[in-house]
Amino acid sequence: MQSRASTPTESSPLLSSPHDHLADDGLERPDSPDPVVFRVSKMDLIWILAGLWSAVFLGALDGTIVATLITPIGNYFNKSDQASYIGTSYLLSVCCFTPLYGRLSDILGRRGAMLLGLTLFGTGTISCGLAPSMEVLIAARAVAGMGGGGIMTVASVAVTDLIPLKQRGLYQGMANIMFGLGAGIGGPVGGWMNDTFGWRYAFLLQIPVLAFSFIVVAWKVSIPLSQEVKNQPLYSKIRRMDFVGSATLAATIGSLLMACTFKSTESLPWSHPLVCGLFITSVGFGVLFVTVEAYWSPYPVMPLYFITQRTPLAVSLSNLFGSMSAFSMIYNVPLYFSTVRLNSSADAGLHLLPHSVAISTGSVFAGWVMRRTGKLYGLTLLSAMGALYASTMVAMWNDNSSKWHLWTDLIPQGFGMASVITTTLIALIACVSKTDVAVATGMTYLFRTTGQVLGVSLSGALLQAVLQSKLRQRIQGPNAEELILRIRHSTDVIRELDPMLRKSAIDSYADALHVVFICQAALNFLTFLSCLAIQESPLPGTLEEQESQYRRNLTRQQRRISDA
Structure with a gap:
């Protein structure tokens, strides 16, 4: 049963309007009356989290399922040369539409925005399962990305509405565990579905989870709109977009x-x-x-006064650089073991297992520390330093590196980056006004997803450029260009080469990956520098304290604007 502090009506806003307590000079007074806050019972909170986090789980599951199915789908349509666009169309769509959901959740409400995201995601996913051609499937993945871009954002905003910031990091850590679980089992599930029933059923399998999330969100997520928006006609609400x-x-x-x-x-x-x-x-x-x-x-989708503030800018840059480094490492470390160590694909992927475990534990650990101490600045810097240490150690890998290093050096990267992602989100929410929370959350996910795509794309471009140069230096002769092209496009070719050519290919990959790993360390150094600028803000332990802090942040924001 949902309840509220005091005795507001059902139409009361989630948190009082940011203008409700303004004095004659347009500024809020810290001694304004206690705000009205929105509460839910423990059982309702469990249902809400189940609905939101099942969608988060599904988004992660879908990503790794599709990654597993790219080759079978390309073979099915006899268009393997277009298969990479299945993932690219989704990621591009996610990056383009993620920032819109922050503003949409303020206009449509958390439930309305989440249902819109689930509808688009579900429409795209079902269309993928029924696609008659590669072109239709690529377009359907783009539609799914339009919804997928909002699932994580709106889920995070909704949880922020219900959980005080001092505990918020712990809940974010649990959400990240659901994300990690989905990402972890997506590959095996996708492969099993493809081998047993065919790749189309890997998409259709997601419908029951999607339906559960949709029903629970529609039933339980009834967080009300602000009074300012609620009383406006539809035309005025649309104009806010x-x-x-x-x-x-x-x-x-x-x-x-x-x-x-x-x-x-x-x-x-x-x-x-x-x-x-x-x-x-x-x-x-x-x-x-x-x-x-x-x-x-x-009503800008990304207010410039917001992005130019110290902490929001520092958080955005740290998320951008950190995500670029993290996803470059996720994609290139298995490549190192496949091409330089000549391990099997299964063994190469297995080396990421400690990293995956560290991601889940790092996020929960950060939430636990923030809940116990109410502080995040020192934790953020230590976590960024851990990621920097890990990427530096990876950049030092060579033929003499011990197996112990090859298995453990990635752990501080996963642990540290998961912690940084969690603490920076809380740092950002703690320094903005209530009216900016949704937009700010959407902005962090925008910088993360953009960093993920840039990390994979730019590291791939850099790898291929260095690899091609090194191969041309080491392999010469009448058929050299044809052989170089084969080595670049298929790592399986390396095992089939004669010993001298094999060594040339391995050394070339080692040199190219070494450059990529150095760049990853540089990106983590930029992440650490960005984190230095983050300001420590109090983490409220109750919803009332949190609303009061939002109002104080609004007062400071108004003063900055008036002084400018």
Whole structure:
């Protein structure tokens, strides 16, 4: 049974309007009356978390299932050359639509925004299972990404509404465990479904979990809108959507990521007209986006006054750099064991198991520390240093590295980065006003997903550039170019080469991966530098304290704006 502090009506806002306690000068007073907060019973909270986290689990499960099915799908349609776009279309769509859900959750409500995300995700997933062609399947993955981009964001915002910040990190850690569980079993489940029933059933299998999440969210997630939005007519609510800003932001991010994707996937040179044209397009739309947000949009999708503040900017950069390094490592470490150590694919993937366990434990540990101490700054720096140490150790791998190092050096990376992702999210929420929480959460997920795609794309482009140069130095002769092309496109070829050519291929991969690993360490160093600028904010232990802090943050924000 849901209840509220005091005796508000059913139409009362989740938290009192940020303008309810403004004085005549337009600024809030710290001694304003205690705010109204929204509460739920323990049983309702369990149901809400089950609905939200089952969607998070499904999003992670879907990602690794699809990664497993790319080759079978390409073979089924006889279009293996287009198979990589199955993943690319989804990730591009996620990156473009993730920031929109923060504002949508303020307009449609947490339930409305989550149901929209689940509907789009479900529509795309069902369409994938029924797709008659590769082109339709790629388009369906893009539709699924439109919804997938909002699932994590809205789930995080909704939990923030219900859980005080001092405990919020622990709940984020549990959500990350669900995400890790989905990502961990997605590969085996996808492979089993493909071998037993066919790849289409791997998509259709997700429908029961999707239906459960949809029903529970529609039934239990009844967090009310703010009074300011609730009383507005539909036309006024629609006007609060920054359509022009959203379109220009999507074009900016999409053009940038497509340029990086074409460079790495299609092996196009940086000077290629398509790559250059997309970079120029991204810059042009980026300038237009900033102009729209600064001078035209009354409700910007990414308020510039917000992104220029110290802690939000530091959190955004740390999430961007950290995600680039983390996903580059996830994709390139197995490649190291396959090409340099010549391990089997199963053994190469197994080396990521300690890293995966560390991700789950690192997030929960960070939440536990914040709950016990109410502090996060020192933990954030130590976690970033752990990730930096791990990437430095990986960059030092060579033929003489012991097995102990090869198995354990990744653990501080997973543990530290999971902790950083958790603490920086809480640091960001703790320093903004209530009206900015949803937009701020969406922004962090935007920088994370953008970092993930850039990390994979740019590391792939760098790897191929260095690899090609090293192979051409070591392999020469009449059929050299054809052999180099085969080595670059299929690592299985290395085992079939004669000893001298095999050594040349292994050494070339080792040199190329060494450069990539050094860049990962550099990115983690930038993550650490970004974390230095994060400000320590109190972590409220109750919802009442949390609302009071939101109001104080709003007062400071108003003063900054008026002083400017």
